[in-house]
Amino acid sequence: QVPLVESGGGLVQVGGSLRLSCAAQGRTFSPRVMGWFRQAPGKEREFVAAIDRDGYRTYSGDSVKGRFSISRDNAKLTVYLQMNSLKPEDTAVYYCAARTSVQMPRTPTGYNYWGQGTQVTVSS
Numbered sequence: 001q002v003p004l005v006e007s008g009g010g011l012v013q014v015g016g017s018l019r020l021s022c023a024a025q026g027r028t029f030s031p032r033v034m035g036w037f038r039q040a041p042g043k044e045r046e047f048v049a050a051i052d053r054d055g056y057r058t059y060s061g062d063s064v065k066g067r068f069s070i071s072r073d074n075a076k077l078t079v080y081l082q083m084n085s086l087k088p089e090d091t092a093v094y095y096c097a098a099r100t101s102v103q104m105p106r107t108p109t110g111y112n113y114w115g116q117g118t119q120v121t122v123s124s
Helices: none
Strands: 006-009 010-013 018-024 035-039 047-051 058-060 068-073 078-083 092-099 118-123
Touching: 006 092, 018 035, 018 118, 035 068, 035 078, 047 068, 047 078, 047 118, 058 068
Parallel strands: 010 118
Antiparallel strands: 006 018, 018 078, 035 047, 035 092, 047 058, 068 078, 092 118
């Protein structure tokens, strides 16, 4: 399994911004769809955003619409999550995910590869 490595998490104030990165390791790895999920303690893993292979189509969860933006740089094998107007309820471990087919599911079971996660904490 090709590893995915998240970075960019940390502590941020309410209303602030944070940019997460997810780098795919492996020269031959070419996922069609990449996405972000998040999971708070005691909660189910929640869909955040997904992006297709060429960056033409994106989809985001209702709770982050208008605030979060997903993008990718295939030359760097990296996907990004720009988070703006952060709220305390955004606090969670954020996971990068990938799959090799064209569907863009909103459930964790639809993805083949996962990173270790990066903690995002929004304080008031």
